Amino acid sequence: MTLPFAIIAGLTVGSAIAAMSLRNLVHCALSLVLTFAGLAGLYLQLNAEFVGFTQILVYVGAVSILIVFAILLTRGTEPANEPATVSPWAGIPVAALAFAAMAVSVLGSPVGQRKAAPMGEASVKTLGQKLMTDFVLPLEVMALLLTAAMLGAVIIAMREKESK
Known part of the structure; x- marks a missing residue:
């Protein structure tokens, strides 16, 4: 793993965590933009130029702007701050169960039994053709x-x- 890849991966994971944990919706949306941009950087680091630039155009450009517009246009219709009826810790058992199910399926899958397909030329020209x-x-x-x-x-x- 190279240093630029590690920096971009850390930035991407950090901004994804910020997008989930921040209280201000606009800050969450901006963190999500940074997450999408980090993913595009990771794709570019992996020599997937088409996927990286598509990520930038579609997610960083269009989807992020759509999310920000939706937040700004619906901001006045938020209900009054009412106390939560469910504890914030109630989701932990569900998350643990989902994690356990994924871990069982990943650890139980046969790894290394099949050979990888031969890697062809991966370029935008080949994709277009x-x-x-x-x-x-x-x-x-x-x-x-x-x-x-x-x-x-x-x-x-x-x-x-x-x-x-």
Whole structure:
């Protein structure tokens, strides 16, 4: 493990913990942005350029801005501070059970019995060629599905605007 990788990994884990533990929602969202950026840095360190830059564009850019807008637009509708009906420690048994289930499944899985697949050339050019040759039909189906979803969202938004 190299020093830059360790620094980025530590920063990513630290910002993820901060995103879960901070009380201010805006600070949580900013910590989440830092977590997404750290993951992109880890992908770039692992020579997965396409995944790293996609992480930056989609998560750091779009999803993080969407989360911040949602927080800022819904801030006035928060209920009054009411005492919690459940203890904050009530989730610990559930988390321990989930951790135990994952540990059993990981430790019980056969490790090293199968050989790894041969590693091919992993570049954006190779990915593009595969998408446009071998996987062109699933790519077009996804494009059609996303276009239909966008049209549906526009139609629903227009109906709501007309009814007001």
